[in-house]
Amino acid sequence: MTDNNRGIGEAVVRREDSRFLQGRGQYTDDMNLAGQLFACIVRSQHAHATINSIDGSAAMAMDGVVSVLTHEDFAAYGGVPCGWGVNNKDGSPMAEPKHPILAEGVARHVGDPVAVVIAESPIIARNAAEHVQVSYSELPAVVSMQQALDASAKPIHGDTESNLCFDWELGDREAVDQAIAGAHHVTKLELINNRLVPNAMEPRCAIGDYNSATGDHTLYTTSQNPHVIRLLMGAFVLQIPEHKLRVVSPDVGGGFGSKIYHYAEEAIVTVAAMKLGKPVKWTSDRTEAFISDAHGRDHITTVELALDREGNFLALRESTHANMGAYLSTFAPAVPTYLHSTLLAGQYRTPVIYAEVKAVFTNTVVVDAYRGAGRPEASYLVERVVETAAREMGIDPVELRRKNFIKSFPHDTPVALTYDSGDYAATLDQAMIASDYAGFEARRAEAKQRGKLRGIGIACYVEACGVAPSNIAGALGARAGLYEAATIRVNPTGSISVLTGSHSHGQGHETTFSQLVADKLGIDYDSIDVVHGDTNRIPFGMGTYGSRSLAVGGTAIVNAVDKIIAKGKKIAAHLLEASEADIEFENGEFRVAGTDKMKPFAEIALTAYVPHNFPLEELEPGLEETAFYDPKNFTFPAGTYVCEVEIDPDTGTTEIVSFHASDDFGRIINPMIVEGQVHGGLVQGIGQALLEGCVYDTDSGQLISGSYMDYTMPRADDVPSFSVDTCVTECTHNPLGVKGCGEAGAIGAPPAVMNAIIDALSDYNVRHLDMPATPNKIWSIIHKASAAAA
């Protein structure tokens, strides 16, 4: 083994950082192609309106304007597709209205793209866009889900019967109804999971390029999954076959789900570049991002938990309305259904569970997966209702959870999942000690002396990462596979290129995946390079989302490495004149077992490419292997989070005074990167609980929280430093034993924070409070209670 191995478990400093720290990253907007033109999109300023006419002549007359495109220019192409179909309770398919690239006669949300101006500079394009005359007749907008489902509401799509997209269910309704009817205690909560705007710091950008001599298209785009875009946009929208379309996603500045989807702008620049014979670039500004990036969450839920006298959970029932926005984004139908209700068991043995979810079209931006995607909503409702039940029944909330924990694995939940591993009690214990849970009452008393209301809240979340296997996902409506692909290319002198279908947009794959390969092959970490984000360089890939990259993409890499080792053994057996069965591979050396006869990895590599002494009749030259890995099951990370808050009763402001996270992510490759993922997720979760909320005006459908002046992003002084640790049980069905860590923080933090706030307000008789728990809401509660007492 080399002394520069940097294998599994080491907190290796990230290799991608050198370029980012020196301003040498290459994000899509950093690229300019020769002769490039610039697109500016004219977007609807109405939530719902008929488009009577579009007159681009004044814009066209301006110096430097090259083209104005409208729906007619895209008439030959398909609409933006949806990648997951969900069925209604009666088995009929969901309503799937057309999602045109540019609005076709009707604009359905503020920000709906209506026309495109293409010009020689971004400024000219922007100025000219102001001169495109669009004549609208406003239609009544349905902004809230209640409005949309009202009997008097007109469907916003001409081709659907109502604004109901689907009415779906999961679980045994009858058994749940019975259990609830006969229960000793039923806790019922109505709660809202607030709509969020993902806000990756890099706004989306796309550059289309077309070579008319070869017929080759290239799309540079800010995507988490370039191969998926090639498939969706190429095959379903523009009918460009894969071999004629290259999709490149270079450095991408954060995604959090919002850069999974195929967006209209990608098709727009691709078509425009072909029509105009020049590259066309579109860069979103932040205002545009607010009204065109897919939003997240937006559920309204009623949940009931039935318990017996001792506090054993008997049944859980959920009824949710989920906002889809104006159209179906790529994975939107899966989020409130298969990625959500399947997690309703949480960490508990609840014997029967029933969920019904109605998805609704409204005149708002599309809603799709955002960090956690359905699982934060599940964890929130479970952990809020469990906490509330504990309070109602006078049982310690920690003990109520512990009592109901799943204790043996594998465990089949009543909502279709099989958890393979975990040790929930151990994780909880670890968190209790690390957070000094036992010492809380003293801290509360001390805070009280300072005039502060201190509260503690816990959340025990479970999540499911790496949606799988493909055949089951397909049976549940997925219109794509959910495997991952990797190629290990051993170069002649023994250096290695890892070609991965996963995509890194902050996760540090270049480091983690190199560690994996260095560890498996026992070779120098610096001789390994990771290539991602280019459909022409990588065989295939499904990309990065749902914390799948290590569990699925990492396993594909390991499987490809295993194939390399297997072939290497054959070559070594030939060179060492031994039988293949006697060759062992360890620490970068192929050795005849029990002897000192050995060939180093690099020599095997060179022999494969210079096959002068090589078993050519049995073996092909070269050393490159590809693996496609389709997981057998999801992985199930889980953890306990403990949050302590102090509320200032005079102002209603909440300060998070401490936050501890104990997570079980399975085996850990790079602990430094894992901690960073937890920190980032926690702040997104805390942001949802305290600060963030996407607000539409319910009459006009205007987005009120449409900029950083109005939408409260968590900033450094809103959050504390965190205490995090891990408690490991290995995943049983992937060779690395890994589970995934990308979304945990965003899943576990909201209920922990809200439970802490409710605890802090325990003197004020507050049973529930919806997120975000703004100072105004909290102050009003305190103020009302004080007024009533006076």
Added chain:
Amino acid sequence: MSVSVVMTVNGEVVAKHVEDRTLLVEFLREHLRLTGTHVGCDTSQCGACVVHANGKSLKSCTALAVQMDGAEITTIEGLANGDVLHPMQEAFRQNHGLQCGFCTPGMVMSAVDLVNENPDPSETEIREWLEGNICRCTGYHNIVKSISAGAKAMREGDPT
């Protein structure tokens, strides 16, 4: 209207004719192709565009290029000393102070200015200073840690 601007950017004198409304950030990114300075918003909130103008941090989306006529500008590309990272860059690297890297140039430039003003900032002072820099990835924990470590290194070392 086209105007001429002359400024020193990362130690080199540059002279260009630009549209009068050209923002400093556009001047840096599009005219000089210094794309390390990023644009994350359009309301002067995110800080992805922070550079140093005459030694002080400045949101380059908030100034016109012509306003900077005669100024000395340092961008993230000009911070390292050849191949040797500035102590603040090195601290971010060692402490995992970045994930996607998009906010990073602004964070680092802002942090250097903080330490120039306050060589030994407390965690609270660091967090307050970062009010104008948004990061969506890191949760700030490791950024704060990086800046503390960077401040220490700047105090101890030769801050080039």
